[in-house]
Amino acid sequence: xxxxxxxxxxxxxxxxxxxxxxxxxxxxxxxxxxxxxxxxxxxxxxxxxxxxxxxxxxxxxxxxxxxxxxxxxxxxxxxxxxxxxxxxxxxxxxxxxxxxxxxxxxxxxxxxxxxxxxxxxxxxxxxxxxxxxxxxxxxxxxxxxxxxxxxxxxxxxxxxxxxxxxxxxxxxxxxxxxxxxxxxxxxxxxxxxxxxxxxxxxxxxxxxxxxxxxxxxxxxxxxxxxxxxxxxxxxxxxxxxxxxxxxxxxxxxxxxxxxxxxxxxxxxxxxxxxxxxxxxxxxxxxxxxxxxxxxxxxxxxxxxxxxxxxxxxxxxxxxxxxxxxxxxxxxxxxxxxxxxxxxxxxxxxxxxxxxxxxxxxxxxxxxxxxxxxxxxxxxxxxxxxxxxxxxxxxxxxxxxxxxxxxxxxxxxxxxxxxxxxxxxxxxxxxxxxxxxxxxxxxxxxxxxxxxxxxxxxxxxxxxxxxxxxxxxxxxxxxxxxxxxxxxxxxxxxxxxxxxxxxxxxxxxxxxxxxxxxxxxxxxxxxxxxxxxxxxxxxxxxxxxxxxxxxxxxxxxxxxxxxxxxxxxxxxxxxxxxxxxxxxxxxxxxxxxxxxxxxxxxxxxxxxxxxxxxxxxxxxxxxxxxxxxxxxxxxxxxxxxxxxxxx
RNA sequence: GCUGUUGUAGCUCAGGGGUAGAGCACUUCCUUGGUAAGGAAGAGGUCGAGGGUUCAAUUCCCUUCAACAGCUCCA
Numbered sequence: 048x049x050x051x052x053x054x055x056x057x058x059x060x061x062x063x064x065x066x067x068x069x070x071x072x073x074x075x076x077x078x079x080x081x082x083x084x085x086x087x088x089x090x091x092x093x094x095x096x097x098x099x100x101x102x103x104x105x106x107x108x109x110x111x112x113x114x115x116x117x118x119x120x121x122x123x124x125x126x127x128x129x130x131x132x133x134x135x136x137x138x139x140x141x142x143x144x145x146x147x148x149x150x151x152x153x154x155x156x157x158x159x160x161x162x163x164x165x166x167x168x169x170x171x172x173x174x175x176x177x178x179x180x181x182x183x184x185x186x187x188x189x190x191x192x193x194x195x196x197x198x199x200x201x202x203x204x205x206x207x208x209x210x211x212x213x214x215x216x217x218x219x220x221x222x223x224x225x226x227x228x229x230x231x232x233x234x235x236x237x238x239x240x241x242x243x244x245x246x247x248x249x250x251x252x253x254x255x256x257x258x259x260x261x262x263x264x265x266x267x268x269x270x271x272x273x274x275x276x277x278x279x280x281x282x283x284x285x286x287x288x289x290x291x292x293x294x295x296x297x298x299x300x301x302x303x304x305x306x307x308x309x310x311x312x313x314x315x316x317x318x319x320x321x322x323x324x325x326x327x328x329x330x331x332x333x334x335x336x337x338x339x340x341x342x343x344x345x346x347x348x349x350x351x352x353x354x355x356x357x358x359x360x361x362x363x364x365x366x367x368x369x370x371x372x373x374x375x376x377x378x379x380x381x382x383x384x385x386x387x388x389x390x391x392x393x394x395x396x397x398x399x400x401x402x403x404x405x406x407x408x409x410x411x412x413x414x415x416x417x418x419x420x421x422x423x424x425x426x427x428x429x430x431x432x433x434x435x436x437x438x439x440x441x442x443x444x445x446x447x448x449x450x451x452x453x454x455x456x457x458x459x460x461x462x463x464x465x466x467x468x469x470x471x472x473x474x475x476x477x478x479x480x481x482x483x484x485x486x487x488x489x490x491x492x493x494x495x496x497x498x499x500x501x502x503x504x505x506x507x508x509x510x511x512x513x514x515x516x517x518x519x520x521x522x523x524x525x526x527x528x529x530x531x532x533x534x535x536x537x538x539x540x541x542x543x544x545x546x547x548x549x550x551x552x553x554x555x556x557x558x559x560x561x562x563x564x565x566x567x568x569x570x571x572x573x574x575x576x577x578x579x580x581x582x583x584x585x586x587x588x589x590x591x592x593x594x595x596x597x598x599x600x601x602x603x604x605x606x607x608x609x610x611x612x613x614x615x616x617x618x619x620x621x622x623x624x625x626x627x628x629x630x631x632x633x634x635x636x637x638x639x640x641x642x643x644x645x646x647x648x649x650x651x652x653x654x655x656x657x658x659x660x661x662x663x664x665x666x667x668x669x670x671x672x673x674x675x676x677x678x679x680x681x682x683x684x685x686x687x688x689x690x691x692x693x
Numbered sequence: 694g695c696u697g698u699u700g701u702a703g704c705u706c707a708g709g710g711g712u713a714g715a716g717c718a719c720u721u722c723c724u725u726g727g728u729a730a731g732g733a734a735g736a737g738g739u740c741g742a743g744g745g746u747u748c749a750a751u752u753c754c755c756u757u758c759a760a761c762a763g764c765u766c767c768a
Contacts, residue, residue, distance in 0.1 A: 248762075248763085249697095249762095249763090250696090250697080250762060250763035250764080251695090251696045251697055251762090251763060251764070252696090252763065252764050253695080253696080253764060253765080256764065256765060257764095257765085258694080258695045258696085258764075258765070262695085262696055262697090262764085265763070265764085267763090297704080298704085304759090304760090306741080306758070306759055306760090310758090310759065310760085356768095357768090358768060361768070362767090362768060365694095365766085365767095383768065384768055386768090413768090415767080415768075417766085417767070418694055418695095418765080418766060418767085419694070419759095420694065420695075420696095420763090420764080420765085420766090421694090421765090421766065421767075422760095423761095427767080516768060517768070518768080540768095567768095601728085603725085603726070603727055604725040604726060604727095605725065606725070631724080631725085632726085632730090632731085633724095633725090633726045633727090633730090633731060634726070634727055634728065635726085635727085635728065635729065635730070635731090636726095636729080636730055636731080637728090637729095638728050638729055639728095639729035639730055640729085640730085641729090642729055643729080649728080651727070651728065653727055654727090655727085663727085663728080665728060669728080669729080671728075
């Protein structure tokens with residue numbers, strides 16, 4: 048038997064006897080790697096560690112630190128769950144059970160059997176017992192006929208439906224213990240490494256995501272190789288609950304919802320408004336520096352405007368319905384997008400190639416009829432404000448403009464403490480071109496330009512098909528917050544379609560009419576969503592320049608209220624925001640209340656301070672900065688009080 | 694939009710066929726207190742909305758609205 052040339056991730060090539068397994072390779076590298084190995088990537092495909100490699104291959108061994116390793120681990124955990132469930136509920140029918148971002152789920156049909164927290168615990172217990180048995184996951188190739196026979200006999204209609212859609216010859220079963228499942232794999236070698244198990248929740252989910260189908264029970268769970276990691280994860284979940292922007296938004300009096308106003312329509316309270324307006328000021332200033340011109344457009348527009356833009360055709364049916372005027376049969380739509388309005392601004396006069404690029408920026412509030420079940424705090428609402436702008440430029444300027452926008456977006460992220468971000472190039476779905484408008488050539492060009500611009504700035508990008516807007520491809524920015532959760536924020540889009548639909552033109556150096564290109568962009572995305580993410584990122588402890596209340600002045604007793612008031616007045620003159628807590632309470636109480644409200648600075652004044660004309664500065668969290676003159680306080684933190692700048 | 698759960702004071706929640714309770718917040722009084730809750734008294738609710746069953750409904754039933762979780766969707 049000949050040898051296989053195995054290329055390792057570092058580029059080195061090792062020879063192994065043909066038929067070597069991933070485990071064998073891992074062992075040859077190190078004992079430690081063998082212990083931690085979970086799956087292996089073979090020529091770009093993820094395999095089981097004990098599957099034989101018969102040809103030359105480039106491989107990478109995955110451990111818990113790799114997505115490929117985690118997915119195999121959780122996928123195997125889903126099978127372990129199924130095995131435990133079947134042991135306790137014979138006859139249960141299984142849907143699908145994939146690994147997900149955090150753990151796994153399995154869709155099951157338990158008939159009318161009630162299934163709640165107690166049942167989850169029971170299954171969890173059985174899973175732990177079964178994991179200890181350390182059964183191997185055994186892969187077998189089966190023919191379609193065999194597969195159908197097996198599940199017909201077992202009586203599992205969902206699996207039969209799945210097999211029906213599969214190609215004969217590419218069907219595999221996996222078995223561990225007494226449990227056999229239709230599965231493509233890959234799996235970890237044995238159940239043993241699954242040491243820490245938590246079944247998290249039960250929810251309804253339609254078979255194959257179609258509401259016409261039967262609703263199955265979807266059981267979510269997560270597993271880890273170590274108990275400690277599970278505990279950390281559960282702690283993180285608790286922490287996420289504490290940081291939930293809906294909870295903090297209420298506690299910190301930032302925003303509210305009212306049934307009377309209508310669902311998904313946020314009311315910004317005074318403190319939330321300060322926060323929001325600070326963000327706006329920050330962005331306005333950055334945009335002026337970047338050459339944008341602010342514009343303002345109305346909240347409604349003639350239906351015809353959106354027919355022209357294509358939005359009506361695409362989203363009209365599912366939107367807020369047109370507003371009809373009493374007299375004439377005019378129809379208006381609540382503005383769902385700012386771009387058509389900006390196109391009309393562009394058209395107010397003839398444009399020369401020398402005028403371009405023109406950049407119109409607007410904090411434009413738009414209204415979209417989101418499905419009721421989709422509404423979620425500030426992250427998904429029906430009326431929201433985009434930090435929108437449209438750049439009209441010549442085709443030869445697209446890339447350079449795109450790069451400038453990337454710089455702006457990254458500046459925003461940096462200023463707000465989002466250090467971890469990735470960018471997604473959202474492309475069109477090549478299988479379903481009818482979803483999009485415009486011809487292939489322009490799409491290809493736009494997709495290329497986005498990728499080039501991203502590369503130029505050294506952005507780490509992932510391309511995802513089918514995520515484009517209907518008029519053009521996008522570069523979407525995802526940030527990771529302090530708890531490691533990913534959020535989609537800013538977006539930049541190249542658009543060749545709207546200029547065509549609105550017949551936008553400019554006169555070129557050749558004295559001929561040309562069509563400009565539009566770039567849509569919103570670094571925050573929407574202020575609502577951005578504020579939500581920011582709240583959860585910093586747990587309500589906003590950077591000083593954003594804090595709705597930057598200080599509180601806490602007199603030790605009412606004897607010092609006058610002095611305290613002077614302190615407040617002086618700071619307000621320096622545009623520093625804060626309030627006087629002159630309640631008839633002890634200072635300990637006032638400190639506690641300011642701490643709970645997450646006020647960054649507590650300025651304590653008593654006899655000593657009043658005498659010396661000083662303040663005692665306590666930072667949120669308890670740090671004592673000692674006593675100082677007011678002017679020293681202001682100059683010490685003046686940088687933090689003001690807007691970050693480019 | 695679909696399925697499930699929930700809806701009681703400003704907030705967090707208890708209760709239950711005979712029209713309601715706690716803690717915090719609020720108001721007043723006492724207290725003038727030096728770095729995370731000083732004390733006392735008081736006020737506050739069509740028990741989400743509409744309908745039904747009943748002598749009697751906040752409680753049981755139906756409808757509806759909203760929130761929450763999940764599914765589908767997202768210019």
